Amino acid sequence: MLDNKGHPNRLGVWGWLGGGTWGLERYLYTLHRLTGLGLLLYFLLHIVVTSARAFGPEAWAASMGRVSGGVFVLGEFLVFAAFAFHASNGVRLILVELGFAIGNPIEPIYPYRTSVHEQRPLALGILVLAGLVLAAGGYNFLAHLSH
Amino acid sequence: MRDQRLWTWHVLAGLVILVFLGLHMTIMHLDIIFGFFNPGDAKPIDWVSVVGRARMGFFTVSYVVLLGAALFHGLYGLRNILFELGPARGVKSALNVVLTVGGVGLFVFGAWAAWTAGVLARSL
Amino acid sequence: MTAPVNVTFRIRRYDPASQQPPAWEDVTIPYTHGMTVLDGLRVIKETRSATLAWRSSCRMGVCGSCGMFINGHPRLACNTQITELGTSLVTVAPLPNFDIIRDLVPDLRPMFDAHAALMPHLIRDDVQEMYEPTGEYFQTPHELEQFLQFSYCIKCGCCMAACPTMATDPAYSGPMPLAQSHRYNVDSRDGGFGTRKQVLATEKGPWKCHYAGECSQACPKGVDPARAIQLMKRQLVFDYLRLYKQPCPSKVVPKPTEMKRRADVPEAPAPTL
Known part of the structure; x- marks a missing residue:
């Protein structure tokens, strides 16, 4: 019987990104996580910034003035992009993680066709959907900038 | 049982966010294309637009629902990521307290702001 | 090449x-x-x-x-x-x-410990029947299909090595144990969903699977643990929402007594042990 512990070999946080076979779903997983963190950070600040409307028009104008201009416009667009992806991919995840869109269990016959293949069209579909939402948002942002 | 409960609510909150944040983003960031709830040529963040929406009870309710759902969804997601780093049991308990207190605090503050803005808008 | x-x-x-x-x-x-x-x-x-x-x-x-x-x-x-x-x-x-x-x-022991903790075996009330069978548990081909794919697992640990959550979190059970737990949850002969749920509803359960899909891509036997885990989540979520009711485990079908062996099927050889 083995008594001593072996040498630790967990991949660590790098393993969230790398390792395995680097399938499309691994990138979506990573991007979902990053956009989620970005959206949360923005959202927490957003609660504080927009609550200024409770104190009247001057407070609102001052609060909006603090977060207007160049870098904030870009940041806002990034938030919109993160929303477009996170929401679209979220729809896929809700379907997939509740066992829909992944097909029924099958007899594994080589070459194996897994649930990952079953939901791949959906994964590509959500990327197209995210792209369309992003394009609409991009047009809207550019239209504002040109005014 | 806790994780089964929390994850189910995480998914349900995601669906709520999809509807209400979808509406919010359409109003705020697709205004030129759709032009929902923005009177005249006003931008979505102009005071006149903010007051216009705040007068409508639907928006006050939707802001509070979105606030609660998004805080839960986001903070549970953050908790999941932090827990996956494999912290000690004591750190996990501390994180649970911090995230719960922080989340409830922000919810109370945000809900108060949405309610007060509604009252203020109607008084103008 | x-x-x-x-x-x-x-x-x-x-x-x-x-x-x-x-x-x-x-x-x-x-x-x-x-x-x-x-x-x-x-x-x-x-x-x-x-x-x-x-x-x-x-x-x-x-x-x-x-x-x-x-x-x-x-x-x-x-x-x-x-x-x-x-x-x-x-x-x-x-x-x-x-x-x-x-x-x-x-060192695969943590995997096998997690496997054992999720009770990957038939759980039924009729213990006497399990040890001294008087018949067979009835199962249709359709019921068999619900878990057959997951029963091809050879416990090699490839899915555990591919899983991003396993890269950092020792508290997570991992794809193999969860898939094997689901394999028994959906076995029509099993009545142990409620017992396994006591573990699966905690952080040992499937909640830290975010469908990176790597376990299923890595599996050398086509077992598709990711599919099992998502189907398990559906069961557990529906259970929380009171929308899932585990069917009764299949009944014992008595051994046939009036059957005659077909002429072209030889007798089984005598037991060697």
């Missing part, structure tokens, strides 16, 4: 007695037709480095002993042709996310 003349194995070596951290060692050997990674390791052990340690047994992808991290992918060494790697440089490391016992030998 055309077959190379020589193959260089870059092997992760670790000797617990040396107090040194794991290190890479390069060994070049001649390629022979049809060589698998496991064949190459055997050549190295026989001709170059007698101390090289790994685990293997059947050499035909059945026993699940030789899971290794080969060119960055968790694979079975016996099931991996050198030519399919597309390079003459073969990096071989022990499966990640498990402690290293020595060289290419991972």
Whole structure:
């Protein structure tokens, strides 16, 4: 019987990104996580910034003035992009993680066709959907900038 | 049982966010294309637009629902990521307290702001 | 890829007695037709480095002993042709996310502990019938299909090495134990969903699976643990929402007494034990 512990070999946080076979779903997983963190950070600040409307028009104008201009416009667009992806991919995840869109269990016959293949069209579909939402948002942002 | 409960609510909150944040983003960031709830040529963040929406009870309710759902969804997601780093049991308990207190605090503050803005808008 | 003349194995070596951290060692050997990674390791052990340690047994992808991290992918060494790697440089490391016992030998005990904790066996009330059967548990082909795919698991640990959550979180049960737990949850002969739920509804359950899909891509037997885990989540979520009711475990069908053996079917041989 083995008594001593072996040498630790967990991949660590790098393993969230790398390792395995680097399938499309691994990138979506990573991007979902990053956009989620970005959206949360923005959202927490957003609660504080927009609550200024409770104190009247001057407070609102001052609060909006603090977060207007160049870098904030870009940041806002990034938030919109993160929303477009996170929401679209979220729809896929809700379907997939509740066992829909992944097909029924099958007899594994080589070459194996897994649930990952079953939901791949959906994964590509959500990327197209995210792209369309992003394009609409991009047009809207550019239209504002040109005014 | 806790994780089964929390994850189910995480998914349900995601669906709520999809509807209400979808509406919010359409109003705020697709205004030129759709032009929902923005009177005249006003931008979505102009005071006149903010007051216009705040007068409508639907928006006050939707802001509070979105606030609660998004805080839960986001903070549970953050908790999941932090827990996956494999912290000690004591750190996990501390994180649970911090995230719960922080989340409830922000919810109370945000809900108060949405309610007060509604009252203020109607008084103008 | 055309077959190379020589193959260089870059092997992760670790000797617990040396107090040194794991290190890479390069060994070049001649390629022979049809060589698998496991064949190459055997050549190295026989001709170059007698101390090289790994685990293997059947050499035909059945026993699940030789899971290794080969060119960055968790694979079975016996099931991996050198030519399919597309390079003459073969990096071989022990499966990640498990402690290293020595060289290419991972410590799989945490996986088996997690497996056992999720009760991967039939749970029924009629214990007497299970130990001294008077008949057979009835099961339709459709009911069999619900878990058959998941029962092909050979417990090699490749899915555990591919899982991003396993890369950091020792509290997560991992794809193999969860898939095997689901295999019994959906077995029509089983009545143990409520018992397993006591563990699955906690952080040991499927909640830290975010469908990166890697376990299913890595599985050398097509078991598709990711599918099992998502179906398990559906069961557990629907259970929380009071929308799931586990069907009663299948009834015992008495052994037929009036049946006659077909003339073309021979008698079973006498028991050897």
